[in-house]
Amino acid sequence: METGNAAANFHMLLALLIPHYSPPQLEFFIMFNLRTTLLATACVLALGACSDKNPPAAEPAATTPAATEAAPVTPTAEPAAETTPVAPAVAASDAKGAAVVSDCATTIDGSDAMQFNVSSITVPSSCAQFTVNLTHSGQMPVAAMGHNVVISTTADMQGILNEGMGAGVASDYLKAGDTRIIAHTKLIGGGEKASVTFDVGKIKGAGPYEFFCSFPGHSSMMKGTISVG
Numbered sequence: 317m318e319t320g321n322a323a324a325n326f327h328m329l330l331a332l333l334i335p336h337y338s339p340p341q342l343e344f345f346i347m348f349n350l351r352t353t354l355l356a357t358a359c360v361l362a363l364g365a366c367s368d369k370n371p372p373a374a375e376p377a378a379t380t381p382a383a384t385e386a387a388p389v390t391p392t393a394e395p396a397a398e399t400t401p402v403a404p405a406v407a408a409s410d411a412k413g414a415a416v417v418s419d420c421a422t423t424i425d426g427s428d429a430m431q432f433n434v435s436s437i438t439v440p441s442s443c444a445q446f447t448v449n450l451t452h453s454g455q456m457p458v459a460a461m462g463h464n465v466v467i468s469t470t471a472d473m474q475g476i477l478n479e480g481m482g483a484g485v486a487s488d489y490l491k492a493g494d495t496r497i498i499a500h501t502k503l504i505g506g507g508e509k510a511s512v513t514f515d516v517g518k519i520k521g522a523g524p525y526e527f528f529c530s531f532p533g534h535s536s537m538m539k540g541t542i543s544v545g
């Protein structure tokens with residue numbers, strides 16, 4: 317009843333203020349405006365809801381491509397980082413130093429770590445013949461960690477290795493009758509020794525000359541230069 321009285325009072329007030337005012341028109345006017353307001357509010361809420369939903373949906377979408385783009389950058393950087401340690405390893409191999417030569421002979425050592433202890437041999441030009449003594453300071457058997465010393469031109473080295481691979485441990489991993497081989501010791505295991513003597517004239521050519529181990533896979537680590545000085 318109170319609402320009805322308030323409405324009646326409101327109509328009376330409007331009737332006083334507006335000369336040709338009639339309550340039914342006001343009813344319609346109010347209802348129309350009320351509906352319009354409710355619709356407008358509903359639309360605003362709907363838009364608000366939509367605009368609230370859209371940003372979260374857009375943000376993950378934006379985040380995902382960013383993460384995807386950032387991911388490829390890391391793999392690219394890692395290979396570069398992995399490549400770097402290789403260079404110092406090679407440099408360290410080259411930095412082992414020269415073999416000690418005495419009385420036209422030298423002794424070099426191979427280890428269980430698949431390494432020679434020197435990276436270069438300089439043969440005195442006064443020597444007619446030269447002897448390379450090989451020791452194996454490791455403990456592994458010849459079949460697992462065999463070492464030898466093979467001398468050839470640097471150009472012939474890979475061919476000797478490729479064809480020697482199939483020769484087997486009993487043949488020192490060297491092809492029988494390979495004329496590219498200037499000199500070589502037999503293949504030895506831990507605690508064993510071997511030696512080879514050759515005419516120095518054979519390494520006085522154009523060269524360059526290399527000494528290396530022909531056990532499969534060893535030459536990448538076990539090699540060095542040999543020259544007449």
Ligand SMILES: [Cu+2]
Pocket residue numbers: 426430461462463464529530531534538
């Ligand atoms: Cu070896």
